[in-house]
Amino acid sequence: MYIMVIIKTKNLSKSFANGGIQNHVLRNIDLEIYDKDFTVIMGNSGSGKSTLLYALSGMDRPTFGEIMLNGHAIEKMKEKELAVMRRANVGFVFQQMHLVSNLTLFENVCVSGYLMKNRKxxxxxDQAEELLKRVGVFNEKDRLPSRVSGGQCQRAAIARALINSPKMIFTDEPTGALNSKIGRQVLNVLTELNQEGQNILMVTHDVKAATRATRIIYLHDGQINGEMTLEPYTPEQEKNRERQILAFLEAKGW
Incomplete structure (x- = not known):
């Protein structure tokens, strides 16, 4: 069966200079991310998880290597070209929601859609309203971020990420600032989106969040040090999935 590759890297490397010394954060990573997967990147602190996500999404430039994202060789693009590519192909959900404080939830979602010049x-x-209904915060659409809960803000951030129908959603610790109950609600939204066909790549250190994955990639010192695949998530299998993932991580020295 043919599996579509959404992202492909070759020899992806990222280094930072610190006091004249090169710090190699990513080291010659060859990676493929597949269509309809919920891919999770895990690893100890300093392993390069977030750096990899930012490179794959075009938010940061690699020092060396190639990145193809939905057919675009993004390492060759100029900044303006990258910005246009990101608007059309990717959405972002971060630990801190980065909603504009003086705009309502509805307005925050719409702003990203306005950036696409071909959209009325x-x-x-209409799409913003549908998305806010989809993520369960339509009744709060006219409220400012300061007037709703953190979970409602994060769900609005997911709607904002979806407004341009991106090929891939990148999310970095999306439940890190939320309590367990609200974090679970956010994970439920992401899981449902993936099971409807949305590609998701998430960085997390949370095993409970990782249970939603169909594929886990483990990083160690900037290199891929193993991966595991899982069947699509079901609540009934959550505890068993958690045990499987913990065993995998412990074997990697997590």
């Missing part, structure tokens, strides 16, 4: 305002508005 009514089309953006």
């Amino acid at each position: 305002p009514k089309e953006v508005h």
Whole structure:
């Protein structure tokens, strides 16, 4: 069966200079991310998880190597080209929601849609409303971020990430600032989106969040040090999945 590759890297490397010494954060990574997967990147602190996510998404430049994202050789693009590519192909959900404080949830979602010049305002508005319904915060759409809960802000951030129908959603510790109950609600939204066909790549250190994965990639000192695949998530299998993932991580020295 043919499996579509959404992201492919070759010899992906990233280094930072610190006091004249090169710190090699990513080391010659060859990686493929597949269509309809919920891919999770895990590893100890300093392993390069977030650096890898930022490189794959075009948010940061690699020092060396190649990155193909949905057919685009992003390491060759100029900054303006990268910005246009990201608007059309990727959405971002971070630990800190980065919603604009003086805009309502609805307006925060719409802003990203307005950046696509080929879209009419009514089309953006209609889709924003549908997405806010989809993530369960439509009733709060006219409230400012300061007037709703952290979980509601994060769900609005997911709607914002989806407004341009991206090929891939990148998310970095999306439940890190939330309590367990609200974090679970956010994970439920991401899981449902993936099972409907949305590609998701998530960085996390949380095993409970990682249970939602169909594939886990483990990083160690900037290199891939193993991976595991899982069947699509079901609540009934959550505890068993958690045990499997813990065993995998412990074998890697996590």
